[in-house]
Amino acid sequence: MNRSIRKTLIIMISLTGLLPVIIMSIGIFISIQRGINDTVIQRNQLLAKSIALSVEQQIRDATTLLISTTEHVDAVKDAEYKKFMEASLVSSGVYESFYAINEQGRVIYSIPQNDVFTGFDFSQQTVIRQVMNRSTPAPAYSSVFISTQTKNPTIVIAVHQPYGIFAGYLNLIWLSRLSNSLGNEQITSLSIVDRYGTVIASRDKAFVEEQYSIANTELFAWAQKSGKGTLHHRFENNDVITSVNFIPGPNWYVFISEPEKSAFRASRDVLFIGLIVAVFAIIGAVLVGYTLGWSILVSIQLLTEESQQVQAGVYRDIQHASNYAEINRLIETFNAMSDEVQKREIQYEEANRQLEHALQQKEILLKEIHHRVKNNMQIVSSLLSLQADELVCEEDREYFENSRLRIQSMAMVHEKIYQTQGLESLPLKDYLQDLVELIMANNQTFMEYAVTGVAPIISLNQAIPCALSVFEACMNAVKYGKDNDGYVKLAIAIQQEEQNWVRIIVKDSGPGFPADFDPAKSRSLGFTLMLGLMDQLKGTFNWYTNQGAVVEFLFPLQ
Amino acid sequence: MVKGLNLKVTVLFLACFAFASCTPKPIPIGFIGGLSGFNADLGISGRNGVSLAISAINKAGGIHGRKLELLVRDDKQDPEMAPVVFQELVSEQVVAVIGPMTSAIAQVLIPLANKSQIPLISPSASSPDFSGLDDMFIRLTTPNVNESLGLAQESFQRGARKTCVIDDLSNQAFSKAIVRTYTAELRRLAEEKGKEIAVVALPFDPKDPQGMQTILIGLARYQPDILLFATNSLDTALLAQGIRKKGFTMPFLGTGWSMSQTLIENGGSAVEGMVFTVPFNPNSETKAWKDFSALYAETFGKPADFGAHQGWNAVQVLAGGIAKGGTRNIKEHIINTQYQGLQSSFVIDAFGDPVIPFQRLEISSGKLVAHE
Numbered sequence: 001m002n003r004s005i006r007k008t009l010i011i012m013i014s015l016t017g018l019l020p021v022i023i024m025s026i027g028i029f030i031s032i033q034r035g036i037n038d039t040v041i042q043r044n045q046l047l048a049k050s051i052a053l054s055v056e057q058q059i060r061d062a063t064t065l066l067i068s069t070t071e072h073v074d075a076v077k078d079a080e081y082k083k084f085m086e087a088s089l090v091s092s093g094v095y096e097s098f099y100a101i102n103e104q105g106r107v108i109y110s111i112p113q114n115d116v117f118t119g120f121d122f123s124q125q126t127v128i129r130q131v132m133n134r135s136t137p138a139p140a141y142s143s144v145f146i147s148t149q150t151k152n153p154t155i156v157i158a159v160h161q162p163y164g165i166f167a168g169y170l171n172l173i174w175l176s177r178l179s180n181s182l183g184n185e186q187i188t189s190l191s192i193v194d195r196y197g198t199v200i201a202s203r204d205k206a207f208v209e210e211q212y213s214i215a216n217t218e219l220f221a222w223a224q225k226s227g228k229g230t231l232h233h234r235f236e237n238n239d240v241i242t243s244v245n246f247i248p249g250p251n252w253y254v255f256i257s258e259p260e261k262s263a264f265r266a267s268r269d270v271l272f273i274g275l276i277v278a279v280f281a282i283i284g285a286v287l288v289g290y291t292l293g294w295s296i297l298v299s300i301q302l303l304t305e306e307s308q309q310v311q312a313g314v315y316r317d318i319q320h321a322s323n324y325a326e327i328n329r330l331i332e333t334f335n336a337m338s339d340e341v342q343k344r345e346i347q348y349e350e351a352n353r354q355l356e357h358a359l360q361q362k363e364i365l366l367k368e369i370h371h372r373v374k375n376n377m378q379i380v381s382s383l384l385s386l387q388a389d390e391l392v393c394e395e396d397r398e399y400f401e402n403s404r405l406r407i408q409s410m411a412m413v414h415e416k417i418y419q420t421q422g423l424e425s426l427p428l429k430d431y432l433q434d435l436v437e438l439i440m441a442n443n444q445t446f447m448e449y450a451v452t453g454v455a456p457i458i459s460l461n462q463a464i465p466c467a468l469s470v471f472e473a474c475m476n477a478v479k480y481g482k483d484n485d486g487y488v489k490l491a492i493a494i495q496q497e498e499q500n501w502v503r504i505i506v507k508d509s510g511p512g513f514p515a516d517f518d519p520a521k522s523r524s525l526g527f528t529l530m531l532g533l534m535d536q537l538k539g540t541f542n543w544y545t546n547q548g549a550v551v552e553f554l555f556p557l558q
Numbered sequence: 559m560v561k562g563l564n565l566k567v568t569v570l571f572l573a574c575f576a577f578a579s580c581t582p583k584p585i586p587i588g589f590i591g592g593l594s595g596f597n598a599d600l601g602i603s604g605r606n607g608v609s610l611a612i613s614a615i616n617k618a619g620g621i622h623g624r625k626l627e628l629l630v631r632d633d634k635q636d637p638e639m640a641p642v643v644f645q646e647l648v649s650e651q652v653v654a655v656i657g658p659m660t661s662a663i664a665q666v667l668i669p670l671a672n673k674s675q676i677p678l679i680s681p682s683a684s685s686p687d688f689s690g691l692d693d694m695f696i697r698l699t700t701p702n703v704n705e706s707l708g709l710a711q712e713s714f715q716r717g718a719r720k721t722c723v724i725d726d727l728s729n730q731a732f733s734k735a736i737v738r739t740y741t742a743e744l745r746r747l748a749e750e751k752g753k754e755i756a757v758v759a760l761p762f763d764p765k766d767p768q769g770m771q772t773i774l775i776g777l778a779r780y781q782p783d784i785l786l787f788a789t790n791s792l793d794t795a796l797l798a799q800g801i802r803k804k805g806f807t808m809p810f811l812g813t814g815w816s817m818s819q820t821l822i823e824n825g826g827s828a829v830e831g832m833v834f835t836v837p838f839n840p841n842s843e844t845k846a847w848k849d850f851s852a853l854y855a856e857t858f859g860k861p862a863d864f865g866a867h868q869g870w871n872a873v874q875v876l877a878g879g880i881a882k883g884g885t886r887n888i889k890e891h892i893i894n895t896q897y898q899g900l901q902s903s904f905v906i907d908a909f910g911d912p913v914i915p916f917q918r919l920e921i922s923s924g925k926l927v928a929h930e
Contacts (some may be wrong), residue, residue, distance in 0.1 A: 105826065116770075120799040121826025124924045143859050146598065148792055196859030210593035210632055211602050215857045216613055 005296060010289030018285055025274050033267040040263045041230045044188070044243035044256040049228070051178065051190065052245035052254045058174070059157075059249050062094050063139045066168045067159050071137065073100075074163035086111045089168055096150060096171040100164055105132060108164070128167060131160040141250045144172065144200040146209060152176075153200045153208050155250060175201030176208060188258045193220070195251040223253050232260070299327040303334055315342040363423055370418035377411035402475065405442055409435055409471045413463045426463055428502075429455035432470055432492055439474050446487045447478065453494035456502050459558045465533040466504070466553070469541070472526035473506035473551040481508025481549055497554070504553040512545030519543075584620075584627035585885060587612070587876065588647035590657035590667070592635035599791060599820060600865045601659045604681050605630060606858050607869025608656055610850070615873070621881050633658055635728070637666045648674050653885040656872045659865065661685035661731030668695045677889045679876055681868030684814070685731045686739065689911050696892055696910035698872045700837055702732065702813065703739045708835025708916055709811050710743035713784045716809060718744070718755065722782035724773060724797060725759040726789045729815070733788035736813060740786060758782065764793050770800045777806055786811040795824035802828040814838060818863040822924055832921045837914040838864045840926050842901040850900050871899045875906060
């Protein structure tokens, strides 16, 4: 796998330098986030609890004031206390209005409406009915309703004292003022709902006026069940956290709601800053890695180019100073190697020249040897020819002549060898053509020939046995392959067989082999030679009649 | 500011009634009612009834798998505000609007509903002026003509010769119709018997601190032998207390507008014996009504009343129309159909008016009791 040094450096720097920083940052971020989130939730819960306590205390104070103010008052007889009670309960701003009611539920007097409600029957009002049935001054609280007079949420607190029933209308506008007074008004909202889920205080006055109910919401169900705590829920397609606290007495609930995105904004800020730092760190790592990688790559590029020059036979010293000791050592080593290669190349060139010279000498010598062998064979051939001329017996002369031709055929091999470039092999097809022409020139026979097929190259070792074999086959053809007109039609085919074997077929146009022909019995020198020569070539020798005598040689080329 | 307020209102109701985000898309339904200011009780009750009905339908899986989404708007009982909030709902692509709760607002919205071809289904608007018209207005309460006829017969049977009607100036579309038909029917009955009868309308402005005093002066002057209140529940209760306090002993008659727990609680013994002829009985013994009453009391902490009853029924009518024919041509699928209400079955006729049986109710020992 090919890897980029630059990328590897970037990754290495990132892993070794940035990874611990990032892991540490994530850990710190999670800790900070948890801390912030817990703080926000605790703050909201504390706020809800404080407000609940405050509201509870206000209601309790108002109730206590009502009880203490009226406990010794005779609702029917002590009309002179009206001013005292007006001052204590209404003028003080605690109650919106006040009613003294007899045991039958009829209004004795009311403050501040004076006599407007006097004589009115309030016995059917739920809160009055509740205290009428009580013998103790335990207070009863009505449901919250919107006062027709003030348009504000109002609650009636009623007590049954020994001398009458007293009911105060407590204006709850201060609850909404409490909501409005909460800072961060666009973010944190305070709502108070009654025991049925009807909103009785909210920053948005419409919720109160229109008596909106959250009775069916997950939030209210949870508030009724839990009493206090914080709930994460969906509202207005946003994630919201709401802390709740129950207010005993009137049985209300305080809700402090805040969208999570604003509540946990600090967490996001930390994350954002962390991300920015991480991005810059990564960019820095990339730049550092790139710069470092660039410096190394310049050196490597130079080394690559100079290596290519060495390949092309150009040797130069690299004059480059890197910032890295390892690179500099590599350049020094390269320069030394280049010098060494150059020296060796010079030495090799010199050795090559010497070898080539020696080779030339050897080739000349070999050619000379082949030439002399050929000449010697020619001399032997000539001697045999001279000797043959002195012989009277035709048969002896023929033996001499054949021997002379055999020597000639071997001499032709050496002649072909030194005429060729390699001195180790010769073209078989050319040789066979020359061989047949030699036979033709030395026999007084009408004949024609054809050498066809492939043109393999045959080694010196195989050339002479092959030549003598073909020579014998051709001589048999010349001798016995005449047709009725005394004409010899000789065909030599060279075929390339599998696994570098070569097949040579010598065919004449004569009557073929006699039916009882047996080379072993005939004691023919030619067949004996052909058999021996093929053994020497590790080949086979075959003969048969097919519209003439056919001799086949099959042997592997070296 | 108003837009922001309404948005919050919508959001709160979405929070109340929408379950987890669901597919397919919910069917948006508008509600318009007087939720603040004077006479808000009827609007708030109507909205509560509507919200409970929609919540129940959604909990049961919606209509053909689609849930209902309620968009609530407060008309503040202001004829100038009502068209504004109606147009807001139109832009929210509601398929129908439930409301308004009063005839005065209905008078303003009906032309807009006809123009936009959005069904306007009023739970409680009872002016006879809207009857017999082939328009987009459908209502769940009979024209107060019928109520007035019953009250006139009650008055005549009690031998009334001089009657007074307290005419609420803040809801003239309702109270004027009551006064008009009550007077006409009473005179017709008297003429049939060859008798004479006087009917005097006493104007009452609930915003006027001296309103009660004006009524008392009028009663002292005319000395009626029977008194009909065409006022809301709290005003009726306080007026009744003031009138009894002054020593007047004439029988009281009331309308469906005032017939509520608020009247009984604040009227005390002063409203004992008050008679109503209404298509609604808060003490009905039907199972559906008892279940609804229990749910309503549990949810809102107060007894279910006429407005809540009408709001629930209005949603059932609308849901029936949508279930029958989808969200197009809803009106065509609502009319000429019989529905099972919380207390009785009723028919919406071809003009979108209901045919509902009336009952005679009387406050007795702090309770509304049905009498034949």
